[in-house]
Amino acid sequence: QKEVEQNSGPLSVPEGAIASLNCTYSDRGSQSFFWYRQYSGKSPELIMSIYSNGDKEDGRFTAQLNKASQYVSLLIRDSQPSDSATYLCAVIRTYKYIFGTGTRLKVLA
Amino acid sequence: DAGVIQSPRHEVTEMGQEVTLRCKPISGHDYLFWYRQTMMRGLELLIYFNNNVPIDDSGMPEDRFSAKMPNASFSTLKIQPSEPRDSAVYFCASSPRTGQAQHFGDGTRLSIL
Numbered sequence: 001q002k003e004v005e006q007n008s009g010p011l012s013v014p015e016g017a018i019a020s021l022n023c024t025y026s027d028r029g030s031q032s033f034f035w036y037r038q039y040s041g042k043s044p045e046l047i048m049s050i051y052s053n054g055d056k057e058d059g060r061f062t063a064q065l066n067k068a069s070q071y072v073s074l075l076i077r078d079s080q081p082s083d084s085a086t087y088l089c090a091v092i093r094t095y096k097y098i099f100g101t102g103t104r105l106k107v108l109a
Numbered sequence: 110d111a112g113v114i115q116s117p118r119h120e121v122t123e124m125g126q127e128v129t130l131r132c133k134p135i136s137g138h139d140y141l142f143w144y145r146q147t148m149m150r151g152l153e154l155l156i157y158f159n160n161n162v163p164i165d166d167s168g169m170p171e172d173r174f175s176a177k178m179p180n181a182s183f184s185t186l187k188i189q190p191s192e193p194r195d196s197a198v199y200f201c202a203s204s205p206r207t208g209q210a211q212h213f214g215d216g217t218r219l220s221i222l
Contacts, residue, residue: 096157102152
């Protein structure tokens with residue numbers, strides 16, 4: 001079992017729809033969780049961080065954390081073609097950052 | 110504010126040559142990370158430093174890889190001798206404190222022929 005798992009996709013959604021990206025992790029001791037966006041040929045860019053159970057909203061993005069079920073998700077409302085990218089989930093476990101392999105999102109115009 | 114700065118952006122060299130990648134972290138960030146990214150294996154942590162001291166190098170693939178951080182504003186990742194399987198994008202990232210998000214440099218795209 002991978003420490004951080006994501007569906008590789010691609011996840012295709014129409015423009016204006018809600019994109020839902022999911023991530024599960026194996027270590028219950030994980031404390032900090034991040035979502036990064038990576039455009040093709042570019043470096044990962046931080047979108048959201050979440051540290052406690054529940055929802056955290058920032059503009060069109062909402063991160064959701066459920067430590068009991070060991071998953072973290074990212075919702076993108078009103079998806080735009082410019083949101084097309086790979087989204088990486090990252091988890092901190094005992095000072096070590098573990099990244100998932102990413103989910104490729106395609107927003108269709 | 111200047112972000113994490115990496116050089117060179119691209120490196121093409123022949124197998125067996127020494128390769129040195131450079132990184133300048135964001136000023137005030139105590140943690141520095143080196144990653145390698147490939148299509149097959151995704152983003153892999155190679156090594157990280159705290160206050161210039163290597164903390165965890167368990168991700169360094171083999172003895173051909175070495176990393177140093179002589180001061181708070183500079184780090185190098187060296188591969189000697191290089192092999193074609195080392196071809197990848199190498200990222201440097203820094204964070205202010207443990208548990209906080211990392212900020213990535215633009216990466217070095219390395220091709221070993």
